[in-house]
Amino acid sequence: MNRDEGGAQRNVLGGPLGVCSEKPVTGFFRTGCCDTSPEDIGRHTVCIVASEEFLAFSKIRGNDLSTPIPEYDFPGVQPGQRWCLCAARWREALQAGKAPQVVLNATNEATLDIVSLEDLKRHAVDLH
Numbered sequence: 001m002n003r004d005e006g007g008a009q010r011n012v013l014g015g016p017l018g019v020c021s022e023k024p025v026t027g028f029f030r031t032g033c034c035d036t037s038p039e040d041i042g043r044h045t046v047c048i049v050a051s052e053e054f055l056a057f058s059k060i061r062g063n064d065l066s067t068p069i070p071e072y073d074f075p076g077v078q079p080g081q082r083w084c085l086c087a088a089r090w091r092e093a094l095q096a097g098k099a100p101q102v103v104l105n106a107t108n109e110a111t112l113d114i115v116s117l118e119d120l121k122r123h124a125v126d127l128h
Contacts (some may be wrong), residue, residue, distance in 0.1 A: 012104050018106040020047035043113075045108035046115070049082055
């Protein structure tokens with residue numbers, strides 16, 4: 001899969017996968033990282049910086065990320081917060097002109113099976 005010999009997952013730039021968000025805690029495994037495995041069917045691998053526009057788009061498309069769900073200890077994602085998003089949802093938002101910004105150092109290299117590095121770089125917050 002996308003693990004180096006030590007078992008660590010890599011980011012889209014080939015380095016160690018960085019933390020996306022611990023507040024709110026994110027990731028398929030709720031580790032704060034956008035790590036993945038075969039169990040992660042949705043491939044929650046893109047570390048985004050949520051925007052109001054994207055959150056509204058996602059809600060219309062059936063994935064309400066902004067409404068809290070206390071019974072699942074989910075506070076809801078607010079604009080400006082980071083979140084591990086499904087790669088296919090990011091691509092869908094890109095095609096609709098609503099793609100949120102991306103943190104490349106915390107975006108899993110598994111994303112590259114679905115989204116091009118060039119598209120991710122155009123929306124990156126951490127390229128200097």
